[in-house]
Amino acid sequence: MATKAEEAYELLLDLIEEGVLAPGDFLSESSLIERLDLGRTPLREALQRLNLERMIDIVPGRGIQIAPNSVDAQLQRLELRRPIEALAYSLACKRATVVELEELAQLTRVLSEAEQIGPYRSALRATQNAIVEAAHNDYLSVSMAPLQGLSRRFWLTHLADGSSEMHRGKQHHLRALEAVLRRDMQAAQQASWALNDYLVEFSVDVLRERAMHGADIAE
Known part of the structure; x- marks a missing residue:
């Protein structure tokens, strides 16, 4: 059972x-407590975790700022995510326990059956967390949380055609997950790289679209 935090x-x-708390927004603890009906202690624990994952910045004297969501930052994240995520899949192939593989198989089915963005987002987050846990490397989990979380937010907030992009992304994720379930390290690595290639392509398309409309890529 999940804790309050x-x-x-x-x-x-x-x-x-979802973009409800938008990039650059400044918030206070008191406003979040009132708005979301949260206790102060679990809220602070959650904020510390989000700060470590770079989803927010805690700015002394100003409050809590939602992290920026720029194309440039996304491309930098993907550059680093490429080798680390491939390593995560490789380690999961070698180290996942039978119980972890059973859980991963169930999560893979949920991801495969997701047809709406909300359930897909939740299933994607769960499978990504499961892969990191199955890799059994504490330092890997610290590295992957911000890389995957911020990349996922970028993808979700720039969907032009949700159903089409969700299908493309889903196929890449499923290939990597199915390779882990077979303990096929080579296939898992290749699927991970293909996923990263897709995310880079998606980000470059966003960059082109913003340039066409004269938008600042740093936004």
Whole structure:
């Protein structure tokens, strides 16, 4: 059963990924407590976790700022995510326990069956967390949380055709997950790289679209 802090974290993460709490927004603890009906202690624990994952910045004297969501930052994240995520999939192939593989198989089915963005987002987050846990490397989990979380938010907030892009992204994720379930390290790595290539392509398309409309890529 999730703790109050975990529930607060999941709620805030949903609001950030959905864009309800928009990039650059400044918030206070008191406003979040009132708005979301959260206790101060679980809220603070959730905020500390989100700060470590770089989803927010805690600015002394000003409050809590939702992290920026620029194309340039996304491309930098993907550059680093490429080798680390491939390593995560490789380690999961080698180290996942039978119980972890059973859980991953169930999550893979949920992801495959998701047809709406909300359920897909939740299933995607769960499968990404499961892969990191199955890799059994504490330092890997610290590295992957911001890379995957911020990349996921970028993708979600720039969907032009949700159903089409969700299908493309889903196929890449499923290939990587199915390779782990077979303990096929080579296929898992290749699927991970293909996923990263897709995310880079998606980000470059966003960059081109913003340039066509004269938007600042740093936004």
